Amino acid sequence: DTAVSQTPKYLVTQMGNDKSIKCEQNLGHDTMYWYKQDSKKFLKIMFSYNNKELIINETVPNRFSPKSPDKAHLNLHINSLELGDSAVYFCASSQEGRAAEQYFGPGTRLTVT
Amino acid sequence: DAKTTQPNSMESNEEEPVHLPCNHSTISGTDYIHWYRQLPSQGPEYVIHGLTSNVNNRMASLAIAEDRKSSTLILHRATLRDAAVYYCILIRGAQKLVFGQGTRLTINP
Numbered sequence: 001d002t003a004v005s006q007t008p009k010y011l012v013t014q015m016g017n018d019k020s021i022k023c024e025q026n027l028g029h030d031t032m033y034w035y036k037q038d039s040k041k042f043l044k045i046m047f048s049y050n051n052k053e054l055i056i057n058e059t060v061p062n063r064f065s066p067k068s069p070d071k072a073h074l075n076l077h078i079n080s081l082e083l084g085d086s087a088v089y090f091c092a093s094s095q096e097g098r099a100a101e102q103y104f105g106p107g108t109r110l111t112v113t
Numbered sequence: 114d115a116k117t118t119q120p121n122s123m124e125s126n127e128e129e130p131v132h133l134p135c136n137h138s139t140i141s142g143t144d145y146i147h148w149y150r151q152l153p154s155q156g157p158e159y160v161i162h163g164l165t166s167n168v169n170n171r172m173a174s175l176a177i178a179e180d181r182k183s184s185t186l187i188l189h190r191a192t193l194r195d196a197a198v199y200y201c202i203l204i205r206g207a208q209k210l211v212f213g214q215g216t217r218l219t220i221n222p
Contacts, residue, residue, distance in 0.1 A: 004156075031208060035210075041198075041214075042212065042214070043151075043157065045209045045210060045211070048208065048209060056208075058209075090156045090157070092156075092157075094208065096208070097208065098143075098145045098204040098205075098206075098208055099145050099204075100208065101147075101159035101162065102149075102157075102159060102210060103159070104156030104158065105156055106155065106156055107155075107156050
């Protein structure tokens, strides 16, 4: 049983389109995250939600909008896709607390053409 | 965000121990030291974490210097499956992982 799952695994789309990536965790965690890994392999946090409430928003363009319908889901919607949005997006979840380990999903490779 | 410094790459042989160093001279008293690794084409994976004392788990050991300005991740018997990028991260305040460039570990058969 996958702990943190993401769909789709691959997403190829054209500039200007709107797309969504879905994330689900079955670990009962209260906190979920989105990270972006660019072509140079740098991993950077984008958002964090705790109990459906946004707690971290790391200077991400407004075109990116996370939505958490419940504690187990954190979806990422991206409007007006740009070439620079091409990256691998990872969802993660954890319990609360600085000692808590984060569990990552397998990633969604987004390619914007 | 508290900064860590790691060597860009390291190489070791299969079935030998590996010591991966990390410097974090600006660590504050309440920062946790976390280690994650990322295998090729996979998401990051938690390895171990500690605060002040050395820690052991089934994957690795974490040795923390007495002044906490550095730490070492120890893989006791490396396997080919341990080839990955290893990240040393300090958690301060907000519960977010700030990834540096990490250490790319190559394991020779």
